[in-house]
Amino acid sequence: MLTVFLQFLFSGLTVGSVYALVGMGFNIIYNATSIINLAQGEFVVVGGLMMWFFSDSLHLPFIVSICLTILSAGLVGLLMERLTIRPLKSHDLLLMIMVTISVSIVLRGILAFKFGKDPYDYPAFSEGDPLNIGGAIIQQQTLWVIGITGLCIILLYLFYNKTIIGKAMRACAVDTTAAQLVGINVSRMVMISFVLSAMVGAIGGIAITPISLMEYDNGPMLAVKGFCAAIMGGLGRGRGAVIGGFSIGILESMTAGYLHSGLKDAVALVILLLVLFLKPAGILGSSAAARLRKF
Amino acid sequence: MNRDNSLAVLVLIAVIIFVPLVSGSAYVITIGVFSGINALIAIGLCILMGYAGQVSLGQAGFYGIGAYVSATLTHHYGLPVPLCVAAAMIVSAFAAVILAVPSLRLKGHYLAVATLSFGEIINIALNEWGPGGPSGFGDIPTFNILDFIFDTTTSYFYLVWGCVVLVLLFSFNFINSRTGRALRALHGSELASRAMGLDVTALKIKVFVISAAYASLAGSLYAHYVTFISPSSFTLFYSILVLMMVVIGGITNLWGGVVGAILITILPELLRSFEEFDVLVYGLILTLSLMFLRRGLVPLLIEKIKQLRGPLIARD
Amino acid sequence: MLAINTIGKSFGGLIALNNVSFRVDGGSISALIGPNGAGKTTLLNIISGIFPPDIGKISFSGTTISDLPATKIARAGISRTFQQVELFGDMTVLENVMVGRYSRTRSGFISSGLRLPFVRKEERETRDRSLGILDYIGLRSRKDELASNLPLGEQRILEIGRALATEPGLLLLDEPAAGLNIRETRSLGEMIVRLRNEKKITILLVEHDMDLVMRISDRIAVLNFGEVIADGTPLEVQKNQAVISAYLGTEE
DSSP: OHHHHHHHHHHHHHHHHHHHHHHHHHHHHHHHHSOOOTTHHHHHHHHHHHHHIIIIISOOOHHHHHHHHHHHHHHHHHHHIIIIIHHHOOOOHHHHHHHHHHHHHHHHHHHHHHHTTOOBOOOOSSOSOOEEETTEEEOHHHHHHHHHHHHHHHHHHHHHHHSHHHHHHHHHHHOHHHHHHTTOOHHHHHHHHHHHHHHHHHHHHHHHHHHHOBOTTOHHHHHHHHHHHHHHHOTTOHHHHHHHHHHHHHHHHHIIIIIOGGGHHHHHHHHHHHHHHHSTTOSSOOHHHHHHSOO | OOHHHHHHHHHHHHHHHHHHHHOOOHHHHHHHHHHHHHHHHHHHHHIIIIITOOOOSOHHHHHHHHHHHHHHHHHHHOOOHHHHHHHHHHHHHHHHHHHHHHHTTOOHHHHHHHHHHHHHHHHHHHHHHSTTGGGOBOOOOOOEETTEEOOSHHHHHHHHHHHHHHHHHHHHHHHTSHHHHHHHHHHHOHHHHHHTTOOHHHHHHHHHHHHHHHHHHHHHHHHHHHSOBOGGGSSHHHHHHHHHHHHHHOTTSHHHHHHHHHHHHHHHHHGGGGGGGHHHHHHHHHHHHHHHHTTOHHHHHHHHHHHHHHHHHHHO | OEEEEEEEEEETTEEEEEEEEEEEOTTOEEEEEOSTTSSHHHHHHHHTTSSOOSEEEEEETTEEOTTSOHHHHHHHTEEEOOSSOOOOTTSBHHHHHHHHGGGGOOOOHHHHHTTOHHHHHHHHHHHHHHHHHHHHHTOGGGTTSBGGGSOHHHHHHHHHHHHHTTOOSEEEEESTTTTOOHHHHHHHHHHHHHHHHHHOOEEEEEOSOHHHHHHHOSEEEEEETTEEEEEEOHHHHHHOHHHHHHHHOOOO
């Protein structure tokens, strides 16, 4: 009984980790710009596929591959911001969000061209037998995914609370005009937010690919789940995305396990709807803060 | 309805009549049929977004309800098609009320996610409990009114675009009247709208219902044309595609929905020759159009025409 | 006509209104004055139903309205203007007034969509009456301009016109003279008096321009820190010691 439950719980935590990372990526950009970046899922795919490219295709050492992958994802984020978001300089959020969708299509086009339509994977980070936790069989990579997500959460927390740039980015989130007045370079913060968010997404991709494989068109579904996670927790709230991501992940795996796998998305979405109807600004969101933002 | 819009409707009717006459190619007319179906749903989204300021990422849900309800009723119970199409619109309208009542407390991104969830839940329900499950079902009777069967592509083209014209006329009529003014007022200032006695909530619900009914009509027309449907046609990605049509065409004008629908329907067909580059080129074209058109193609064109007309009027 | 009974309202511990009571007689021009932050706009918002009072009761022509939403209050015959002009900026001047007719007309989405005969008749009536109102307030020549393109003075007049279209029994004006020059203020004052005399509309205005208030009001209530400190004719209020000290500061 407990064994089965633990099995489902760990698989939920694994999927939830990725949702949480994507959700945090949404929040990073949302806080700096109010834009919902629907190319967020593609960052995860870039992470997984580039990792394969560096480690399995070029046979570079593990650590080097990880660094190069994160850097290249950061570069994708940078280019996206430089080539589309910055030149557009529009306050029309709907337009900006549609641009992120069209950029995601471009990224998918490039990935499809480079990697084709096959699923990719590479070996887990550590070799060895699966662990036995309370009777549940847990792959070592599962722990890697959860651990890396935890590390990202801590690093982001430190970044936002202990570094000057992080604090400046929080200031932009509260009031862009005021931030500008005290001398914060807002457009640089926007750029950093895209780079950072792409890197966070890519880390998720690097960690999850050995478990769930990666295809060029996995992005949109990941983006939708991450978006739901961010909304569930309350947009712009760092902890909110983590709570939302893990809740959705666990709900999905429990539904798939105990009920029926076809319904796993439905149950998570129904719960999300109920949360929204009861708390219109998400679990951690205050409706007053939501009202301040136009969109 | 003002003079420019009446003129534009007449031009549209002329184009509708001439397209099948000029082009004998069934392929072109088929694309025309799909453009028309997409235009119906895009017009609804235009009204919802451009006039009522509400977002919906769940239009595929209503599109799916329209397709499944009228297909099932005609296929399994042999009821007359127009009756089933109307029944489907009523079912969609009810679904819209159920979605709208709790959702209207939500704003912006939160509303987007609520509607997105609705659309996905409908899609999952069709997969799980819809006739035929994930693989769908076929042998749906083609559209007929009494004894006349729209079984040729050309006749179906006229049917779909006839519906587009009627929906456009209906929409322009209510936009240029009491209710339409109220919607635009709501968009301008909700505070003043309430002070003027506008029943804000009821108006928002009604617009939601109208956009759902249009999507449902589009879904029914789709089902009776392709005669085979499966849940994969009614996903979130279709909702996003409709959103793209409306944004490219321009949300502030109903013609934006029509023009956007035609362009976005034709574009992938034009890109077939790029083969493995097609997704990339498609994405690049969308990105560039969004960046250069900004407020949408139709509002931009209207602005240009006004600029051209301006000096002429001044000379008079 | 309007009876305000022991109204109280606080926002997160901050008391905006405390035990406020006064009456507005039918056919009068009444004014509500007081220093900034005294709670005048809050009171107007409560009367017009933008938000409900915490305690107390407001009745209008004998029926309680303090528990009704803004929409119902508007339909009951109370209309208003706003301190920060709240016109429908991307609609024309005429359309703004036509929106005001909303609560007095019937046609819905389907009947308008089908352009049923009664809809056409109603639409014609709405148009004619709205043009009539534009004539009355002197903005007919501007009817096809976008509301946001008017100068502030005309925007304030248009807000009054839009409110008139709802056929109000009571009109609430929130600082109608703010931002107007002396000439515009004078013609505004004349219009307010005309509305009362010719259209028999009761007026309650919040205003800082004492000149205007003293000239046109029949009765003045003074709010300070959320409480009524004086209520009477302009002459009585001007002599009231509490009012003088509220405006000039107390001399110890």
